[in-house]
Amino acid sequence: MQQGSRIVTLDNGFHLFTRTVGTGKVNLLCVHGGPGGTHEEFENFAEHLKAHHVRVSMYDQLGSFYSDQPDFNQPENRKYLTIDYYLSELEEVRKKLGLDQFYLLGHSWGGLLAQEYALHYPQHLKGLVIMSMIDNLEExxxxxxxxxxxxxxxxxxxxxxxxxxxxxxxxxxxxxxxxxxxxxxxxxxxxxxxxxxxxxxxxxxxxxxxxxxxxxxxxxxTKWDRRADTHQIKTPTLLTFGDHDTMPLDTAERMHREMQNSRLVYTPDGGHCHSTDNPKAFFHTLGEFLDDVETHKFKTVETVGRHTYAKK
Structure with a gap:
């Protein structure tokens, strides 16, 4: 896989900025929040995960930062403002970066897309990290x-x-x-x-x-709701939230109970952007998850409602 920054051309003709850093056999693809955020929130991931031999790929979605920014007021571009489009874009980026049997991490809006990806393309995933995102927007x-x-x-x-x-x-x-x-x-x-x-x-x-x-x-x-489908995600999954998150933690507990292969960890003194608030705790949690899946030590927590706090 090519290291560094790379522009990929989508089948629709638009160009996306991608970046891959770090070395190792573990491939982690990160999807930014927003919607409309940037890949930059993941720029320090490879350094923090160096001991875990992780290669981190990230990209700016259509309309964001270094990627093409079409005029969404034009009728011909409105079709791109859908969850289905951004899901298909994620799958196309995966293909163009040559990833398979990889770990997918999505933060916030990216966590929504990560859930959609796990439901549509589970055959490509080795592990899933849902960071500060629940399975519906009503709650x-x-x-x-x-x-x-x-x-x-x-x-x-x-x-x-x-x-x-x-x-x-x-x-x-x-x-x-x-x-x-x-x-x-x-x-x-x-x-x-x-x-x-x-x-x-x-x-x-x-x-x-x-x-x-x-x-x-x-x-x-506001219309997005996957509550009826959460239980269908079988991929080993890390649910990670800040203990002061904008997301409801009781919903996180419910998701953890319904997902047969999940681990729920709260980052202390963390908000919705808890990888920034408390990086030491967050990256300990993430690195441990990746190691456990890689070494086949990841176990489903059977105790209903059980969660842990990341080490400070």
């Missing part, structure tokens, strides 16, 4: 609303709802409150993350699927 919406009400005053919550009803999302006070929530539940330690001089989120993609921010779920993803 997510209820949870972020509860987190907002528990963190802010009733007056602040009312103000946010008034701004949202008027679609005044650039209101300074509103943005301050969003930042408070982000610091509690999205990225608790942004000082550990990378910095840019310009915004890198693909907002047309994010707004279409999600909404204006993580606490306003009004996009097309």
């Amino acid at each position: 997510y919406t209820a949870n972020v609303n509860q987190e907002r009400e528990a963190t802010l005053t009733s007056r602040e919550v009312r103000y946010m709802r008034e701004v949202e009803a008027d679609h005044r999302f650039d209101d300074p006070k509103y943005q301050e409150l969003v930042n408070v929530l982000n610091r509690h539940f999205v990225m608790r330690h942004p000082e550990n993350g990378f910095q840019h001089n310009v915004a890198t989120m693909a907002t047309p993609v994010y707004n279409y699927f999600q909404g204006d921010n993580e606490f306003v779920m009004v996009g097309q993803l």
Whole structure:
């Protein structure tokens, strides 16, 4: 497999940025969140997983960062704003990178695509990592609303709802409150993350699927629900969440019970971006999972509702 950065041309003619780093027999393909995020959240994975002999591949999805960014306002491009498209894109990237019997890690929106991939293409997977994503968006919406009400005053919550009803999302006070929530539940330690001089989120993609921010779920993803299918995922699976995640942890517990071959681990002092918040704990969990599957020591946890906290 070619190392470093590489542009792949899709069958639809668009170009995607891909990057492969690290050496070893273990192949890990990472799918970024957002929707509309970037591959950069995985740039440090190979270094942290060096002792586990992992080769990490990542890419920017259509519309994101270094990949082609079509004008989604054009009717001919609207067809790409679907889960089915991004799932097919993931499978095409796998083929073009020459991956098979690989580990697939998806963060947030990427975790949604990872679940879809495991249901459609399980024959290619050796292991699955679902990072901060549940199997439906209804329970997510209820949870972020509860987190907002528990963190802010009733007056602040009312103000946010008034701004949202008027679609005044650039209101300074509103943005301050969003930042408070982000610091509690999205990225608790942004000082550990990378910095840019310009915004890198693909907002047309994010707004279409999600909404204006993580606490306003009004996009097309509100319709996504795989609760009836979770039990069909048989691939050895790591479910990993921050202990202060935007995702409901009781739903994570339920998924763990229903998936016959899963392990559930919470990262302490971690939000939705817990690989950034607490990298030491997160990469210990991920490395241990990869080693256990590789050495055939991965075991299904039979105790109902059992989970563990990653080592600090």
